Amino acid sequence: MRGSPPDRLICLILLLMLVPAAAWGATVTRTLSTAEPGAGEVFEVSLSIEGITLGGVVETLPPGYTFAGTDHPADRILARDRQVAFALINETLITYKVRAPSSGSGDITGIWEDFLGESNGTIPASHLAVDGIETEEENTPQERPTQEAAPPFALLTAIVALIIARRWGGQR
Known part of the structure; x- marks a missing residue:
């Protein structure tokens, strides 16, 4: 049994509206070089990024684990306590290191x-x-917060604003 032309048209319109939204959605996935590092071992964390032209990522590490570096441009990262923020400008992969x-x-x-x-x-x-x-x-005691931390999105917004200001300021 076939649907009426108006039903098929409605289904086609819905399909055309939903498929691009799903295909164009941003995704970020994380891959670890190991989930069971040795004591004091440095291991890699990779973030695969799809569909983000301008944005950011904030990663929060477990207690005791520390950020140990990245190849991401230094003016586009901010590491504080257990959080690491990355400003994204057309990136598809970010790799950083963590010390266990x-x-x-x-x-x-x-x-x-x-x-x-x-x-x-x-x-x-x-x-x-x-x-x-x-x-x-x-x-x-040293892990208990002494004051309310700023929300991660505020941190990302500040980093991106600094990057944009630096680029526009240098173009004069």
């Missing part, structure tokens, strides 16, 4: 923002455990 603590487990979590596409989302968590040993999260 002597023991501990937890999740790397992340968020992304597409400024031109006016969308944002989360990056699925990636679990880590030093030498494969699970531990309970401990709140030591």
